[in-house]
Amino acid sequence: MSDWEPKIVCFFCNWCTYGAADLAGVGRMEHPANTRVIRLPCSGRVSPKFILAALREGADGVWVSGCHPGDCHYIEGNYYARRKFALMKDLLEHMGMDPGRVQFSWISSAESTKYVDVAKKVIESIKELGPNTFFNKTQAKVA
């Protein structure tokens, strides 16, 4: 498992974090290639089902990122997202999954440096958790 690299599904708000990731590109800010970004109009669009589906489909981690509280392009979508994710974390814990597999952040479209820092942190912390075998019964038994 030494060369194992986590696969992280990212749900980014089009108006902020997606832009920050673009800007990190413009600034050629090198970071690990573990992320796969799914662009959504708002972090409020992220349904808990997406997160569960990603984890079930073998993602080792999920990263959801939206606009700073108070800065939502759609006025208050990120507040709803924040509430949903707080519950989501409890649900994951209840299921017995490490809630650290699902990470949330608020990054504005100008914060490319923050984006790269958070990306590295998310990747690192999910790497520490190891591969996600939660939904993989056979493998879970072997382990």
Place this chain on the structure above:
Amino acid sequence: MITFKLNGQTVQGEEGQFIIQVAEKYGVAIPTLCHHKALEPAGMCRLCTVELFDGRRTRFVTSCNYPIWEGMEVNTDTEAVHQGRKLIVEMLLARCPDVPILKKLAEQYKIEETRFEKENEGCILCGLCVRMCERMGNSAINFAGRGLDLRIDTPFHIQSDVCMACGACAFVCPTGYITLDKIKEEFSKKNPTPIPSEYDVGLQGRKPVYVPYAQAVPNTPAIDSSVCMHYKTGGCQICTSFCGVDAIDHTMQDEIVELNVGSIILAPGFEPFDPSKFDSYGYAKHPNVISAMEFERILSASGPTMGHLVRASDHKEPKKIAWFQCVGSRDLNKCDNSYCSSVCCMYAIKEAVIAKEHSSEDLDCAIFYMDMRTHGKDFERFYNNAKDKHNVRFVRSRVHTIDPVAGSDDLEIRYVTEQGEIVEEKFDLIVLSVGLQTSAEVFELAQKLGLDTTEGKFCDTSTFNPVSSSKEGIFVCGAFQGPKDIPQSVVDSSAAAAAAGEMLNSARNTMTRTREAIPETNVFNERPRIGVFVCNCGINIGGVVDVPAVRDYAATLPYVEYVADNMYSCSQDTQDAMSRIIRDKNLNRVVVAACTPKTHEPLFQETLINAGLNKYLFEMANIRNHDSWVHKNNPDLATKKAKDLVRMSVSKVGLMEPLQESELDVNPAAMVIGGGVSGITTALSLARQGHETHIVEKDSWLGGQAWNLYRTSKGENVQAELKRLIDQADADKNIHIHLDAELKEVEGFVGNFKSTLSVKGESRTLEHGVAVLATGASPLKTDEYGYGGDPRILSSLELDQKFIENDSMLDSVDSAVFIQCVGSREPDRPYCSRVCCTHSIDSALHLKQLKPDAQIFILYRDIRTYGEREYLYKQAREAGIVFIRYSLENKPQVSIEKDSIKVITTDHVLGKTIELETDLLTLATAIVPNGDEKLSQFFKVPMNEDGFFVEKHAKLGPSEFATDGVYLCGMAHYPKPIDEAVAQSKAAASRALTLLSKDKIHTSGLIAEVKPQNCSACGVCVSVCPYSAPSFIPEDARMFPGRAQINPVLCKGCGLCVASCRSGAIHLKGFDNDQVFAQIFAMSEAG
């Protein structure tokens, strides 16, 4: 084409190419020190030596200058080649034992110690600098001496005038022997400094070919011809060898373009004051005394320190920072700007709070100020929070001098506290809050245009026409009209557009062109036929990601019918080719794997439209910004990621549907609620631009609060101007005035509102496309300071009334006292009423004019005569009006005596209690909004804690609501003087017009839709939507009564309701569940 063998592989190159060029093309690395792509090869360092087999024998040649020929065989990787290169490196290392790149090469070739006699040189005599200098058109350096004395030198080893200190030699020198510092020392006549980056206010350098900043639009590099070597010598042009598409044309000239226009809007902005004029602050001397603009860049994530809070001199994190206010403002001694710059107090507080957030340790922030001017909306709250929550220190003191602390980069200041103590304090960093001023260039332009300017060199405008210059048809907005912040500039800009629109109304739509519509192919029920275009973006993507591999991989994905890779997908010819391919191959879905959809999606959607395909049958895979640009060091993983992203996009696009953008008629009429100055101005602007407008006023007259005002701060007669405005409104055929009217009901939404009024008990229905809320504000009814108990105690407006009526009571006034902030800036009402300081000072001045011997006192907390209103404050002090400061904790005491009114207050300078006996006490009472809950619910627009309406965006959308079709102006937004209210009224009209001027509104295709058969009528969507787009189907409806429906016109497509819907009844087109799931599933497929 010439075909030959390179390391056994058959390769092809163009006639005249050298081996190294072909090797590069095929990804075969050959080490070299003296080769540069743009220069003639010279074969000087010999490191690029390769083995050449010419059919008979093997020999060694330098690959950089050996031309290719048919049938040759080249080997770059044999043992003999390595041995040869090793020897070359060993010899070079003997000459230059301390050069890092040679040491690194030695390590690579496993040379521990050179066997030759060591010299102590830094130059390997490769001559790259000589060739570069020649290319630059200068030839200031060349080889000199012979044999052992061979060196690179200037003629006769003396400083040459030919050298322009461009630094190209240093830039290419492989060993680092030539440095900019060396050039600086040896060519003391020139002082080469980096070209200062305008964006980073000189904190960083930039190149002559540059993009001003990362988000610049257009994001195309420009050549700064004032510093580009080509324009100095005719040489260089090296950039052309690197541009893959031959986009650079050095022969382009500035053009003079003549435009025939009906109106001009000036928005030339301001320049920050240059604090180097102040010797005592040592801005030019001390590196840690910086301007606020520089500090902004240091705090910025895109700035020179990437947002890390460090000071310039030693990159140490500061522990103590001081801000000095009013640098270049409110000052006649050292600069000519006696006005207040309006924005600096607020930006200093903001910087202090952000600095505290950025600092890893406890940071001490101190702001040294004269008056704290936080007169903007929600600014006072921010100030209070900075003080109470963030512990920013506010010191009321003007600091005279900054002294360096010997032996460190710290700075020391001496200041006098309010208590009169002299304090010495050290700071790590001092930020000068520089003011705003009109640049010499702009001032010259104003003079050329013949515009009147003010004392402070701003464009002169009048209160009732705040964006009109003295010349008809020339309008002005932003800081050239007067120093102001972003929201006010945005208001002005919209106002200027409306003012120009009013004038040019007859010409509206005379120069528009309609585009020919291309019929859309019906793809309904067709099996997906996906085309995937993978972009190389020159080398931006292709240099990292294996584009052909991604392309070939895409071809294996389900439903993919066509794949191709493009050099530049966004170029016009590629676009045309793509359109053609879509038609020829009968594709019905398209994926472009290239850059970011945020910038390029509309462009490619255009390509789809041109090919007759619905533009929503499209998806982009971001393999540049999110991939090749950030995973440069890991091409394999980058390629894998690109494949994943393409697969995810292909999976999604297969599920994309053609979406329709529905059309909706717009009712061209407008309704303005409130008939004060703001309401009338908005109505007039809309009416003049051809739109029927209804003014709904609750009173039996128009004019509102302005009837209570005597004159403006510029001295204009408010009554006369107001009468003129009302007459104009009365006379305008497009304006319908509804007096004594109350709004009873509002139905509908943007473009189609239906409002019911009750006018004197009779019901009236208005149909309109937009609504403007101009409900204004009123003075606070206070019971403080004995108000209401004595005819000599008046509110500011009551005093104005006495001025208007020329009341005889004023004749007997020998002494007058004004108390400021009555009800404002208090815990119950933590906002500044913005106008009262100016108003009281103006009234005091008028009183002084009427009764020159009268003693006048103004009791204040901070004087907030922002902008050029500051002159009045100065004038008042000169006229002998006495200003006495009081604090919130120690308010003045008022007692009503028989002959006079006694006011007791504590003087902050003397520290003593003062008793004032006066004949007239005027209270500057707070301004409280009129807006009510009912109105807020009718239009679904929010109100803040203070009762003012909340605009769409505090900075960028000050005159409109988040609810489409509803606009805002005047004091319903925030207390403001007439000029600002007029500007905002025109701004609201301007914003409304962007909608009214269309016959139809097109909704976005990317909106939510309810499948009512799945809806459980729980109402979550209705409650979460910030735009009130979802509603319940009426109970009496034939189909699905009580279930949810979504108004496509109001929906913004955020998807909040979709994610919240428990029944899965709502679908977000373009980002629907199945489409997102397809992406998630595709992510996992490759494992």
